[in-house]
Amino acid sequence: MKTFTYSRATTVEDALAALGEPGTRLMAGGTEMVNWLKEGIEQPDRLVDITALPLTGIATDSGLRVGALTTMSELLDRTTVDYPVLAESLLRAASPQLRNMATVGGNLQQRTRCPYFRSDTKVPCNKREPGSGCSALAGDTSGQAIFGWSEHCVATHPSDLAVALAALDASIEVRGPRGERTIPATEFHLLPGDHPERHTALEPDELIVAVHVPAPAPRSHYLKVRERVSYEFAVVSAAAVVSLDGTVIDAARIALGGVAHRPWRLTAAESALRGVSVNDKEAIAQAIAESFVDAKPLADNGYKVTLAQRAAVRALMTAGGAR
Ligand SMILES: Cc1cc2nc3c(=O)[nH]c(=O)nc-3n(C[C@H](O)[C@H](O)[C@H](O)COP(=O)(O)OP(=O)(O)OC[C@H]3O[C@@H](n4cnc5c(N)ncnc54)[C@H](O)[C@@H]3O)c2cc1C
Ligand code: SF4
Structure with a gap:
């Protein structure tokens, strides 16, 4: 070292x-x-x-302002009732011991779990060493992206919290030598493009100060699919926030984890879901499929296309209290 x-x-x-x-x-x-x-x-x-x-603490007005140094455990305790999607994303992340140490700012800045990026022995990885190549593309792509990847990097982002924040239309407040600015949670993590070595929209001289979460979302849910029930990263996850008129969907927001290097919002599906009954599984599945026409699975991860659609359907129906 x-x-x-x-x-x-x-x-x-x-x-x-x-x-x-x-x-x-x-x-x-x-x-x-x-x-x-x-x-x-x-x-x-x-x-x-x-x-x-002094970046700790959670302030409440119409929504939440969460200091960047708030631990995952503190945020989990505060959001169980008003923001189930947030609390569930935190509860299913890491372990209680880690959540007691790990901060909200650090969670958003964590890096991909791509095994080649994390390898003990150095292997080609454009994220770790720009221009060195991508071992995953020629190797095991089973855990990699199905949306938004480039020929330089096919990694996914592992944060559960980021997926919930994207579905909630949250934003990240950052401060740097040029002052303060706010970045939408949906744009904070960068797609790899030609520069996979850049992980987030945070500039190297900037600091995350807080996360802003809009009004409470009691009808919301986070579904995490993983290879074992605890202490494991998501293969695929889905965060859903819904508002209903009776049993009819008035508005829905859905973000997926484990499918891209940023939480992947299903915007086409969100439009198609308006007016659909929250109990109509077939119509919901059809609406969600509209967001998968541009999915580009790799050699070993075609299963994620089906899994992610099913996770999105179930997360939405659970959020809406479907019978
Ligand atoms: C075994 C294990 C299992 C895990 N499982 C999950 C999981 O299932 N789901 C999940 O979402 N996460 C998981 N994690 C990731 C965990 O949530 C993160 O490690 C943690 O949130 C990072 O927070 P930290 O405060 O410890 O960050 P640090 O380790 O201190 O820092 C991480 C990065 O964040 C930067 N950083 C920290 N705070 C700021 C700030 N305010 N402004 C700018 N940059 C900042 C640091 O400079 C560094 O680059 C797991 C981690 C481990 C080790
Ligand atoms: S997918 Fe990205 S992180 Fe993984 S080896 Fe390729 S360049 Fe590196």
């Missing part, structure tokens, strides 16, 4: 000043960063601990 200095920032201004120096990386709960240091994914000159910054 490369030698680096460690310091603690106590103000946002100090953290931003440190970030302005090349070779600086931030650490919050450390549940990702410590692994990256051991695996050589990150090799900073300076590591700045930001856990003393």
Whole structure:
């Protein structure tokens, strides 16, 4: 492991000043960063601990303003009643011990679980070393993307929370030397394109300050399909938020996880679902299929096309309390 200095920032201004120096990386709960240091994914000159910054706490007005250093456990406790989709995405992520350390900001900044990206021995990976190639494309594509991938990278993003936030139309407040700006949750994670080494829309000199979640969404649900029942990343997941007029769908928002390098909103399906009964499984499945006409499965992951559609149908019907 490369030698680096460690310091603690106590103000946002100090953290931003440190970030302005090349070779600086931030650490919050450390549940990702410590692994990256051991695996050589990150090799900073300076590591700045930001856990003393005043970015904790959850404020409530018409929605929620969640400080970036709020732990996943704290957010889970606060959202069980008003935002089931958020609480369920957190409850099904990692383990209680990890959730007690891991922060909301760090969760959004976590990196792909592509096994080639995480490999102990270095293998070609454009995300890790631009221009080196993509081992997944010529190897095992079973866990990779079916939407939005490029010939340079086919990885998916692993955050469960990000998928729930995308369905809720949440936004990420960030601060940098040029001031503050807000990034929609649906645009925070970047598709690989020609530059898979860029993971999110956060600039290297910016800090996540908070996450804004709009009005409560009591009719919502997060469904996570994984290879074992706990302590496992999603093969595919679906977050659904619905409002009903009786049993008829007035508006629906659905985001999928495990299918792209960003939460994948099913916008065509969302339009087609308006006016459909929440109990009509066949009509719901037909509407959701409209968002899969541009799915591009790879050699080993055609199963995700069917699995993701079924997950979306079930998440939506559960959110709407279908009989
Ligand atoms: C075994 C294991 C299982 C897991 N399972 C799941 C799962 O099922 N679902 C899931 O969603 N996640 C899962 N995770 C990921 C986990 O949620 C993340 O590791 C955690 O949320 C990262 O938060 P942290 O505070 O520890 O970040 P750190 O490790 O401290 O930092 C991670 C990255 O975020 C950056 N960062 C942190 N805070 C900020 C900020 N405020 N502004 C800008 N950058 C920031 C750091 O610079 C670093 O690049 C798992 C992790 C492990 C180790
Ligand atoms: S899919 Fe992306 S992360 Fe995985 S090996 Fe290819 S370039 Fe690397």
